[in-house]
Amino acid sequence: MDGASDSTQDDGGPFGRPLFDKPSARALSRVGVVDVGSNSVRLVVFDGAARSPAYFYNEKIMCALGAGMSETGRLNPEGRKRALSALKRFRLLGEGMGTGPLVAVATAAVREAEDGLDFRAEVEAETGIRLWVIDGKEEARLSAQGVLLGWPGSYGLVCDIGGSSMELAEIDGGEVGKRMSSSLGPLKLRDLKGGKKVRKKVIRETVAEMQDALGEQKNRLFLVGGSWRAIAKVDMERREYPLHVLHEYRMTPKSVRETAKYIQKQDIEELRNRAGVSSARMALVPYAIEVLREVVKTFKPRDIAVSSYGIREGLLYEQMPQQLRDRDPLIEACRFAEAKDSRVPGFGKVVYEFIQPIFRSAKPDRRRIIKAACLLHDVSWRAHPDYRAEDCFDNATRANLGGLKHSERVYLGLALLHRYSNKREGTRFEDLTDLIDDKSAKEAEVLGKALRFTAMLWLKEDAKLGEMRWYPKKRKLELRLSKEAAPLFGEVAESRFMSLAEALEAEAIVKTARG
Template sequence: MIDQEPSLSHREEHHTGVNMDGHNDPMELDGGPFGRPLFNKPSARALARVGVVDVGSNSVRLVVFDGAARSPAYFYNEKIMCALGAGMADTGRLNPEGRVRALEALKRFQLLSEGMGTGPLVTVATAAVRDAEDGPEFCADVLAATGLKLWVIDGREEARLSAQGVLLGWPGAYGLICDIGGSSMELAEIDAGTVGARVSSPLGPLKLRDIKGGKKARKAHIKETLTAMQAELGEQRNRLFLVGGSWRAIAKIDMARRNYPLHVLHEYRMTPAAVRETIKYIADHDLDALRAQSGVSSARIALVPHAAEVLHEILKTFRPRDIAVSSYGIREGMLYEQMPQQLRDRDPLIEACRFAEHKDARLPGFGKVIYHFIQPLFKSSPAERRRLVRAACLLHDVSWRAHPDYRAELCFDNATRANLGGLKHSERVYLGLALLHRYSNKRDGSRFADLDPLLSERDRQEAEVLGKAMRFAAMLWLTKNAKLGEMRWFPKKKILELRLSPEAAPLFGEVARARFDSLAASLSATAVVKNPR
């Protein structure tokens, strides 16, 4: 049952730790996803709560990461639109009002980080501060007022960190990273988990709107700059990863234009043709109307037309085969920078699910037992699907505190809207639907209906089977190292056979029997139960 969306790359199988035989997955052999929890090691615990500040040309942002180090949760996230780079083309100096606002924001962020126990903040400044003649003076003011030393990076380093941020969410991904800020735009190659060539340019919207000569002059400048960047990078016709607030704003408008049902920007996919349609849509509509329709802020929507001009020329110059939006960028790249390679190589989805089970499940470790028990139902599934089965088993019991009437929909909402890396939108819906059926036989009247188009009927059916298999297996509650017995699936004969272990057999009461029969019915199979030997 193969997902119709294109997967990232065959090279990612090494990093996600899955292979095609269904038994000896590398992640099992090296301790994950069901073996040694890497987040319990000191090297991972040191990353349990990390504060990062990004002083950009348009905004100043604090992000505090928390949780499983390989797939951290956003413990705190605050952004102040300071427009430090506004007007620099004329003055060569930082926007005076922006300087005041940025300094006040940094004072606040420093105090917040102390209260949250992040340890020393990792603080980076990009194009506006590095290009402004009063940039060093601003850094000195920040140090005197807050004790924070700004790490002012050049364009290539900015590109590298942004690319690493993408790798945090897509281990082993390949393609071209395009990170747009207020005053600059960076491009970087990634291939099999490695950052390659990278270039920087002054194609940020704040700089473009200061160019004299109007749209014609901007277009010529954009084309000339991108031609030079292509000459340095060479052909780039794989996936284009979009990083940065202006790209996310365009993606929100694309979602609104298409009436797309899942409002999660990370891993949102667009075709070049769809992006061109949205660029035309932006040109044909009033900005206030677009802002109201998409929820983009007034400060951000003002930059969208210039960003759209750049994106249009990028498509013409590099001709990517498809486009993916990344919510992960330079801030996540700075977190990735601190990770040991062993942690980087872990699958972010599985690590996040492991951490959730460890923290919230009633019986941590039982997800492994369930996975091996129900695995025969999915032995012919491709690697990327078995990965989702693992994730579902790890999450099968993390929502037990919710009211029984709402558990099913809560599980679905959590899976489809949670901040999880390494998940396509169709995979989010598959995972959510499986967890919904973990708590409910039926999905009639649930919120799933709006997201129905993101899955094929075959995938919806398989997700239901997975959910009902977990629903049955959860009735056989033993220890985390229990042997439940064996389930055998004969798809040609349409027979689902169950042979319970002597330890599990007494747990096979009438409710468990009803759940097993429901699982068999979802497979259109005959249920056969054999007595334990």
């Protein structure tokens, strides 16, 4: 790793300070990370839940530092100017947001360029920012750790593509295993002499070498990097996919092949506009798709998942104590949101325990979504009543929440929509319900109506509401109210309880504790 003599190494990492004072930390102090890549320079400021950091600020400048390096061996002069200008801006933004010193990581272009050291010195002299230059294997490891931040305990192969390199790293049970770096970045491939025939040979031979070193990797393939995300946007456009959230977007080997053919047949500029991809990024997509096709063909993954998390998130994961890593990022993000935005922080746990009998047969994966809905059930109370239902749905389906498949996002969104509305027909999100089956949509409606009713029994964090009993074979829903909660069971509460029973196709029974 380049930069091993930097003082950041002596201080235990590029941040030069511990980000998580205790394993029990719930919140993350604001921190800024800059990724100086071969194609783009990006600033991300993280904030929010310690286990599930949110993007407080995110800005990217397409500098193309690595353009033309295959011929000159030096950083693109215009790219240097743009990158330096971006870093000056980012330093001021970081100061204004209170991030402390920005942590800047540089990858393939800076580490390989003849004038890489000179650029590092110029950046430090002009901005005070020290570039932490990492080698290919370290880049692969940090990208893999970024994936683990969003998918705890995942296993498969992480494929990170930048402008000048492509890295592969295996992950299994929360650990990063073998990893490799290659020169299969689209900027380098574009500069390769000999056209498509030579590119195809170089790509095929390089990927084959990587497979020889890494062995079979037939599990999930995780895609990290801007070019992969651009391809995913094209895949969404081709399929007319309704939820434009890249994180956890799934593709199959077949869809990769079909999208590769689709790109070849399209006018690139028209396709760029339809898919919402920048000109600079779209120019590299034809080269990147050639690499992806070969990776998929060679490693034969069972499915492919796009990750918005990479090196930047991997740096945060690096500092997390194991106790923090072991927490569920979805639940932690929802707890943080409840503590920050709900009217009675802690009441979500009361709601979860109260409605649990209805979902006793739910599997663990579904239980965590139910718990997330309970924690989020009151965070949108400030929205106008006419828009709360849609606001809840929009937040759940598009928010920066880790550990959620798209179908789970829609399930969570529907539950929160029904927290405020009995009906979902006619909303602008109606087409998204096609992403889940009818049974799940019905269950989400029941969950939402359970939240809608229980919110009427609003007391305090440690409230004793009584209990609900659900007899699915007899189709009976029994409500036993505590003495404390009984006075809250007014006309509106009764109406909402009846609506819940109707959704369950059950007979409603109400019993009140006697004083």
